Amino acid sequence: AQSVTQLGSHVSVSEGALVLLRCNYSSSVPPYLFWYVQYPNQGLQLLLKYTSAATLVKGINGFEAEFKKSETSFHLTKPSAHMSDAAEYFCAVSKGAGTYKYIFGTGTRLKVLA
């Protein structure tokens, strides 16, 4: 069965510091992977997606993620945190084209300290 694990339900970083949000997945087939961001009182917005074209994926707002098959990981990074990055972040996996099922992680709330 597929699953997604996000390590750390809360992460705090200082403004200007590196952001690293962890996501590990399990899948019996090559997965499609997504990171979403949720700001207060809003729905989830797509940050980036991995669909096997390239292992390093660049997204919006300066975020990127690297697909590492050997580690079954898809960690989200940003070199320099900004106050506006404070939000909740969700990693999601799907089994591939034709499936209806997207499995979401439990989310990581990012706090950015001034």
Place this chain on the structure above:
Amino acid sequence: DADVTQTPRNRITKTGKRIMLECSQTKGHDRMYWYRQDPGLGLRLIYYSFDVKDINKGEISDGYSVSRQAQAKFSLSLESAIPNQTALYFCATSEGSGNQPQHFGDGTRLSIL
């Protein structure tokens, strides 16, 4: 205007009441989904629909029903609301599935007293 619109945004109601949450989209996507979000649990799938005549249960469909009135409209009903259905509900759409991302509405915060 938002691509995926949910109404109402907030609702407080009492145990035993029937409630309908509505979702409409302008993205032209065939696939639509209803999720609920609970703190610490992520998003869980309630129902999904691939087109007007294709509606399927998700992992937590008990106590819920849906109606796909048109390609653009997908409603979620709680026939007799209970307090443990208090949650944040999201509608989403996707173009195709699996390898395409989902597009979410801003959610309905539902409280059942």
